[in-house]
Amino acid sequence: MRLKVIIPVVLITLSVGVLAFTKMGHYGDPPGRYEIIMNLVGQMLKEGHYQPKTIDDAFSKEAFNKYLRSLDAEKKFFLKSDINSLMPLSTHIDDELQGAPLDCFRNVNVVIKQRVAEAAAIYPKILAEPFDFTKDENVVLDADKIDYPADENARYEAWRKVLKYRTMEKLTDLQEIRDKSKEDSVKNKTDQQLEVEARTKVKQLYDRYFERLKNHQDDNDRFSLYVNAITSTMDPHTDYFPPDEKRQFEEQMAGKFFGIGAGLKEEDGKIKVLSIITGSPSWKEGHLKANDVIMKVAQGDKEPVDITGYPVEDAVKLIRGTKGTTVKLTVKSVDGTVKVITIVRDEIVQEETFAKSAVINGTHKIGYIYLPEFYSDFNDRNGARCADDVAKEVAKLKAEKVEGIILDLRFNGGGSLPEVVQMAGLFVPEGPIVQVRSRGGDAVVLRDRDKNVQYDGPLAIMVNEYSASASEILAAAMQDYKRAVIIGSKQTFGKGTVQRLFSLDDFYAAKDGQSLGALKLTQQKFYRANGGSTQLKGVASDIVLPDPYYEVSERKDSDALAWDEIPKSNFNYWSNPVNVEPLQKNSEKRMAASPAFKLLNENIATLKRMEKQESYSLNMNTYKAEQKVNTAALKKYDSINEKVKELNITSMKVDLDKIGNDSTKVARNKDWLKARTKDIYLDEAVNVMNDLIVQSLPKMQRKAQ
Template sequence: MLRSISRYFSRLIPFLFFIVHCSFSQQNIPPLQQEAILLSKVLEKNHYQPKQLDEKLSRQIILKFIDLLDPDHVYFKAPDVEAILLYSTSLPDEINGKSWKFLPQVTALYKQRLLQADKMSSELLQKPFTFLASETITLNIEDNLDFAATDKDYILRWQKWLKYQTLQQLVNLYDQKNISAPDKGAQVLSKEPAMRQKVQLIQKRAIKRILEHPSGFESYIASLFFRAYSASFDPHTVYLSKADRDRFEAALSTESLSFGIDLDEKDNGDIEIARVTPGGPAWKSNELHKGDVLTALKWQGKDETDLAGADIDEVETILETSATGKLEITVRKSNGGLQTVSLLKEKIRADENIVKSFILKGDKKIGYISLPGFYTEWENSSSQGCANDVAKEIVKLKHENIEGLILDIRFNGGGSLTEGINLAGIFINEGPLCVIHDRGTKPSVLKDNNRGTIYDGPLVVMVNGQSASASEILAATLQDYNRAVIVGSPTFGKSTGQVILPLDTSHIHPVNRVKPNLQAGYAKVTVSKLYRITGTSAQLKGVKPDVVLPDIYQNFYHRESMYPFALTSDSVARKIYYTALPALPITSLSQKSADRIGSHPAFATVKKLNEIQPDFFKETSQTIPLELTYFKTRASEMYNWYEAIEKVREKKTEIYTVENTNSDKELLRMDSYGKELNDHTLQSIQHSFYIEESYKIIGDLILLQRNK
């Protein structure tokens, strides 16, 4: 079989360098193979549920690798994929150091296909496109093996792909509100030459970004293979190149002015927010979140820069253009909508208060704290993390004589488990908080050993489908103790813990013939599972709220259960003794909330929008006609859908006003930019019908507990 593979590649790529069979002494193992061996050994030794690399797993890894290289299935041809998949039988031996043919041959083939696509797309984009209803394209193909079978099919697939991109650019030019009007057709088509040119620029930049990757082409392709290998263990085990790690560390520096966002270049070329730095301008705005995709940047007084096709280095260069000007950052949210946020750079200080509290002042005085992430001050042992900051804000709120507290952890993707545990301890007197199970050990209980609480009054915790990991541990613990009413929608469903390990021999058993590689990367490895104090797990299932609210984003969330290779949900048999508080009046609270929601215009709109989700959100298996009318109609439907969402946010609540604490008011008098951000946050809270309903729920809780 290997002979037939070699014949395919040698016929296709005459210049390809074949690694000959030789004695694999230490000095003869190529650096990238050394890194593959190190990655394999680190995962084998440290992963919670390691897998045996056999032919079946090798095939899954190779399919994922192909998908990372060619997510739209336009570069490779069907015979390419068939030949690559033949390596499923020999890949385990290659990872064990016996040979090294797979990665060099795929890398060379991929380079040839990129150059071919660059030349062909340039030629196809020289001629005007005609858009006919009879011509269709299928995107996000679910069948991993659906590639062009012949050269003729290959050209046709590229022609359709470029037409699709051109149509996308055409409709993006115009006001989406009126784009479906009949007289808009000719106006839109008049821009076809310019948009073809733009698509050519995007395509060339995309290919150039791969071929001239800062890490080097071969190293970049190897990193994708390592990511595919890691992802076969579970969704949260990730390979990080040294450059990725260096960029992450640089983003944590507090020595320079920053917007407080850490960027990542996704496999499809999108520039995504990978992290929002606690205390930074983006964090304070509460409008930029992990997973948002940057689409445009505009410095004050300058022209807007479209980021289509831009790589991460270009984007970071633009972000460094000025230290003092205001920047408009346009992002595409997880629901597909666009949002523009204006920010100024700030020096991020370790001693800065990065959690802010507010007072909802109506018939009851309720404290409100939003916590978008469980940070721990960047692993600085001399600093305090989010639990300490939340505690400080609660003390401020208690001085304001609040009657109840709302803790908002929606869109909180987790972070430091220690901080999550410490935060739970703020609200619980003492006792077990969760169970952690590391590979090869007995489950152990994580406890709150500090007797007493900082806040013991009525508590509501807001969650949604993006509340994950440490957020879920916090919500589950407070729910199991009957300490808080959990409000919102089911959480993400991630109950695993990870650590970042360097790929060196200190984290593996001795590796024969492999010497330490100082340029090797890192692996974020899943090393544990987390359980509730009841012994059950939120893995895959998430935490079910006590009071369910219709979720405007329910059709957009990617939950843990949707990911391939996600670890299963199970339970631990260990008996855990804890003393729950008296049961909360959940049934009464749920019924009262349901009655209000049934007559609330905003929630009625949310339910309707969730029921009439437009087809464009279901494109995974949809065949799309390549003609202008369809794209105009789709753009108009998208506009109307998002416009409906914005309208439900226009009405501000009349049942309370949102105020700062007295201590914050004093600080804001001396900070004009901070006041600008604060005013925006006040308005955002004032217009949130989710926070409004949470306010009513905690009001019901206070009354029910008083009347017991």
């Protein structure tokens, strides 16, 4: 390998460390690919991270334990003796990041491969014999509550209990199907027959699992897990991407990729075609159909790869590729014929990633914009940009003369920082949107410099605990300016850091052209216009709705950066500021009187109670009694949607004209609208918006209302 001459200016401070990497001779043999990646990552963490931890033995031990958990999350592979024998290597990681031989990784790698191979022989033996479901015994499924098996006998027993539990689950399901069935072939099955069927189904599940471990988790995959155990110890959002994942990340941000345009699904260990995108390479080629099974994938004229047992994401990695290249699929059609289909890859646009809008008709005419992420195509100047797209949706809604707009950022994990600054400028005049501070530097204010406001009417932003990063910047800015009412979870995710993606190939290039991957590195922290960070605390909603999506926020990660604050930036409140207090009171009254929200709160309490259960009975009668209680407790919540009034939400004519007669797009749009007609959260957001519209009217008009 050789050092490239060009070093990006943003990482110019790393040049000394990176150059020093070429002088690793005192450790012995010349560095290989893994050593080079480790040393680059070590230098970048130390010199480029926003707030680097000291990389020492304590850091090493934490990364070591994370790596073991990533390899054996259920503690069913490693023995306690393995952990004890490997423990002396737990303090080597800091040395490996400076060029020492990868003894920790390589020794752990040897052990895990051996233990996985051993476990692969255990589960078929256990599942070959019937289980005794009359015995009184329990299993603990939470790995944090158990230790690694003391020896091989203890490991066997751990596997036996887990497999027995999985079989009992499956057997119970099969018995319920039998008892409800009207077909003689099903309702006449005995418990013994169903027990055999249940064990067979569980075995098939684990067959596929171990097939994946054997064929699709190689040394490179385990090395990626190793590096990510290290980077996530620095902070939760610094990640190492091997080449394939780097490409996927960039595709996700751009909202497009180069492939064949076929939706895939996994079914019984096979990769099936779910749908064909109209106008895509597959659609143009014409031979690939829905429900076809893709058996093999070949790159051009190279040897085809059998993808039986592949998870969908791994199959996708093989099928996608560079624009203009050829992929050959060996396909088994529904009629049983096998053929090879040659398709030339082209650009595929993921429309589901992009902003989408509709109109909600009711007491007031309300515009609704759904934004799944803050996308931006960094590689194409003319590519999709979410700020531009939201501006177009706002323009369409204004043409429809809506009286207020709801911007839905639920489950929006963020994305491009420049896009969120530009988007905020659609709703407020010139002023600071967010403050960004780099390591050791003063905060830089990112401003909206456009004095014009595209939309000045009532605005609400929906969030939940999954709303993060750029979503939090926008919500925080609108809240600080008193420009919008924030509706949703008690607080958002709490990711207040900025990452940049750096290709390791910009520092070293392999002679064989093999990519080293990339590092997504935390380099900055952002702060609200009012000076407070969104890190850890997130954004507190003005209107708090009970949220079932709990236990996912940044504050749950012990390696997350801390909350702090800096001086407030100078800005002026919105000319017609939102008065949150009356909106809160009205919403609280509605929710207190709402049968749907009452049921929802009870459901959340029940789920939390059930989640606290640590051990589960392996006695069938006891298990069924527990399940009966839980099922009865949860069944009454099935009626929540029935108690939510149906929203009249429709697509605009301009959008329907664009969809035209494309049956696939028509169906997707119909499903998208249907999912929102009985959305308890959107329903309350509409109620809040109705109040806000009245609040925003001049006093004389308000009285007339």
